[in-house]
Amino acid sequence: MAKSKPNKSEPVAGNSRRDKLASLEAARKSEQRRRTVILLSTCLVLAALLLAYPVYLFAQDARMRSASIAELGLSPAAAACQPVQENPATGNQQHVADGTKVNYDRLPPDSGAHLNHWAPFAKKFYTAEERPVVEELVHNLEHGYTIAWYNPDMPKDQLKDLEWIAKTFNGGDYVKDKFIAAPWTPADGKAFPAGQNIILTHWYANPQDPGNAATQKGVRMGCGGVSGQAIKDFMAKYPSTSAPEPQGG
Structure with missing residues (x-):
């Protein structure tokens, strides 16, 4: 087969x-x-x-x-800045010992008793870790500084704007550059009013009679956000020369 x-x-x-x-x-x-x-x-x-x-x-x-200071941050309206408040100042040339806790009439303070020394002129922006005690910064107010007390929990982009605004005062002009941005927390005595993240303060005195405590004022303005224009306008109205001791600090 x-x-x-x-x-x-x-x-x-x-x-x-x-x-x-x-x-x-x-x-x-x-x-x-x-x-x-x-x-x-x-x-x-x-x-x-x-x-x-x-x-x-x-x-x-x-x-x-x-950028100029007016270009940084929000407009005063967008930052929800409130009208300026003026109150009788306290603490003219009233020094306290280191470690003393002062109970201020208004928080953050715009005048009052303070330490015998002040925060450095060159430092413009403080974090919570490095900030001097409140009583030291109030001495800066007596010497003509504007202090922008800020909420450290504010939005990071606005916090960055505030830091840049502070840097615009690093020009070395002794009279015009008296500005400090410093954090304020409830541990300092009281939380910010609702809706506010910045409070500008200045210790005003009549430039023609700066030592007259009866005419001195604690000046303040609260804002919900950071406004370079608002800070510029505030400092133009209350310059460093309108302070109890404008030559110090």
Whole structure:
């Protein structure tokens, strides 16, 4: 009986296995290539972002450095700034010993008893960790400073605006640059009024008769946000020369 010849169109078992393995290997390599492309693309995107962020910060810093105080922060209306309040001042030339806790009539204070020394002239912006005691800063008020007491929990972008505003007073002008931004917390005695994050204070005295305690005033203005224009206007109305001792500090 004659043997039948194999049908050439039927796959041989060995070839079928090789084809299957080759197909799996091709699929594996394709997946590897896809993952490599994704990984490289992700790395390129991350590298671009890492390079772009310092460039953005540099551009932002350059813009802020060149801005005038009135251009920084919100408008007075957008910052919800309240009308200025003037009250009789207290504590003219009344010094207390270090470590003394003064109970001020208004918080944050705009006048009152204070330490015999004041915060450095060159420091314009304080964080909660480095801020001098309140009684030291009140001495700065007596020497003509405007203090922007701020809520340290305020939005970070506005806090940054306030820091930039403080930097505009680093020009070294002894008379015009008497400005300090300092944090105020409930631990200092009382929380800010609802809706306010900034309170500007100044200890006013008549420039023609600065030692007359009867005419001295504690001046304050609260704002819900940071406004360079509001600070500029406040300091124009109550300059450092209108203080009990404008030559000190």
